[in-house]
Amino acid sequence: MAHILHSEENEIVAESSVRTHRRLFIDGAWIDATGHGHTEVCDPVTGKFVSKVVHASEKDLRAAVEASRAGFVVWRDRSAFHRCKIIRSAANLLRERAPQIARLMTREQGKPLKEAGGEIALSADLLDWFAEEGRRTYGRMIPARVPGVSQVVSRVPVGPVAAFTPSNFPIAQAVRKIGPALAAGCSIVLKPAEETAATTSVLADVFRDAGLPPGALNLLYGDPTEISEHLISHPVIRFVSFTGAMQTGKAVAAIAGMHMKRCLMELSGHAPAIIFNDAEIDAAAKLLAFAKYYNSGQACVSPIRFLVQSGVYDDFKDQFIAEVKRIHVANGISPGSTMGPLTTEQRLRFVQDLIDDAIERGATVELGGKRIGDIGHFLEPTVLSNVTVDMRIMNEEPFGPVALLSEFETVEQAIKEANRVPHGLASYAFTRSNAIADHLSSELETGMLSINHLGLGLPETPYGGVKASGYGSEGGTEALDNYLVTKFVSHAVM
Template sequence: MSNSPEISPSPSLFIDGHWTAGSGNRRGAVLNPATGAQIGEVALAEAADLDAALAAAARAFGPWSRTSAYERAAILKRAAALARARAEEMAQAMTREQGKPLAEARMEAGGAGDHIDWYAEEARRTYGRVIPTRQPEVMQSTILEPVGPVAAFSPWNFPIGQIVRKIAGALAAGCTIIAKAPEETPSCIIILVKCFEEAGVPAGALNLVFGVPAEISAHLIPSPVIRKVSFTGSVQVGQHLGAMAARHLKRTTMELGGHAPYIVCDDYDIAKAAALGAGLKFRNAGQVCASPTRFLIQEAAFDGFAEAFVAAAQSLTLGEGTQEGVTMGPLAHARRLDAMQALVDDAVAQGARLLTGGARHGNTGFFFQPTVLADVPVSARIMNEEPFGPIAILNRFSDLSEAIAEANRLPFGLAAFGFSHRTERTHAMVRGIETGMLSLNHFGLAAPETPFGGVKDSGHGSEGGSEGIQAYLTTKFVSQLNG
């Protein structure tokens, strides 16, 4: 890819080791969300392209799965080095097409190499075990084997951070993969896939497609070629794809939405908790599945926290991510502006206090003001629906048990945050909060070596950590009579 904001549709699909514009003429517009202007196009896959990708993944699975773990790791390490060398190019493309500030895009793109390296090492550590037997002449063991070709679906909010874990995890395990990437942010993903291509991933082991999401999933998931589905996205779409996969007995990993509680007890440093909370809330304009949304503050600390949090929100500079000093970019879609406004209006109509923001910012691009609501009733939509935008809820509690009950009230369970210096309080949060990830007194999520995933309606399975590669492996039990 060049540094030009224009992208050609000709290299958009990567199928069986070749870049192609696809078999049809459909194209998707690529927009700059900071201006609303079209800056490129991406080719959209047709059924024939998907069939070609399925055939390639099936054909490549045998040779790739039999490639030694040592060699797979070596290829992935070469891909990691290439990803680090091209991190700035990926970051620039990401900011143009997704909108996040360049500093955030650089962190995301710069971490791709770390994720690939982690899975490269995990490829060499897919250990089975020997099981003690009841008969001395029998040997019992387990062997971990790649599950088969994978269909992976990733979102636009972290276009590199989400897809790199799926690609690297599948390849490390010996699986082949068809990655359906977001049409909104193709350029940075194309650069990433070229890193794997140039590192020596064989033809067919990695395939990249863009297209109409419902068409792609309806074609790939029922295919007998696909043995595993990995999806990151909304709860509603995840439920639909999970049901489709279940009908065909496909294994799934589902990393879905959240509505993370952020519990601050009155013994903690309030200014510190507010600064971290605002940074996490308004990162990527709030378009983060693990973003804290319900800030539950103990009564004695509420006023000080609210004052510091609002000041942090008001200090943000909105603008195009490539501009110096910009600290929050736009929403990714024009339709999200109406969604944010509807949530704010509903909350205020039901008695919530609007402390700052609450409206669109400017008339160009898809910007929404950093917004803080206080004393929001449970009946408000935003208390029950994931906002996926720059809106924070500040509510108060008296006893920690009230905050834990509110944390568990919703069917979501992706991430949670807690702040207290008192051991009995942090232990109560560890024991009591129903969540896949809990970060206490700091932000500690999403490192390559740690599992990332939720419970309840936020999905199942994990990416990252030693759990990440397990998602692409199946266990074969062997019982052998000697002699």
């Protein structure tokens, strides 16, 4: 299982020189960043420093905001039908270029090539969905109380948007912001993660080639604090959309609040997966093993706390571990790889610290628990049992390939543990009982609940959390609501 391939055949990057990524996409063109700082990026497979991303300067930030202001004026006046055509054209270009983009994503982010291809396919579907929803931003007429008065409600774009996305899904996370913003008629300044700068940058080319006017989409890289403070406080920016860690999101929301800016927050999760005595154990084990170790566990909706009713605990544990043992850890480019490395050394160390803390406090290592070798950011798929609520990993999102198994007796005990943490993004449950399913649906404090299957993240379904996991939705018909404001006009004919 813990088998890592390092060879030219498997296309490990082996340049002796460090690549420099200077490009910023501003006002429809690529320009060189003029900042003095840079972010060092390592290859997740080798752990070697392979590139640096030059930071945007304050001058670059001002240029991006001005381009977004001018681009908004042009883009909002295009018809919804015209905007739909351009966004759908971008979706088709994304599909055409998927093989090359997938390989780039795998090299930068680390996920297996098959997962990278799946992310791109989903992203194209998301764009299609947002494009069509943009044509349905209907208003309404309200009957007046007196003759000669018309009362019209319209939904108009909120204005230029500042958006921030992480490295775990460099195309999909960006598309969940670019798509609805453009479909609503907004312009957008996007600050993606520097670790996957080259991957996310392809979206600028895709939209430019699809016919998007200059300034409607701008991409910046640089110091997160400097960029967020400049963009969010700027009067041109009217809306803030953030995906990332809970603590960072709180800081971003605080700045937005100081400037009375609307915002959308998609933050950390600590998803429970509840398996009841009457569940189909074989199916639950297979589906949850896939969901847990997909993208090396680097997903906010990844199941973390596996709450298993006592009558099936041993059976589920055995079947789940058997599924996890089938995972093939390798360079994502390698044929047959089903789990790649973590994206950064910092993430690897953080997850390892959480595992070590749990072991010191009495957790049992059922599988894995250690770094693989000393090259790259590989961690063994890990299963811990006998976990307790005083352990850091039971309270902090690991964002890595670790499953935590514990027993419960009653439905209420499971609900209490599921709701114990401040997170409330995703939850999973497996039961044949409609009564239990209904009870969970009403009592679990979660933005999304999937019962007996993996049903989250589709373009047509809402995607967002509650409590400290944020607010707002990045999917379904609700996605465009974030980027629209309601305008009411009451007109008395003179």
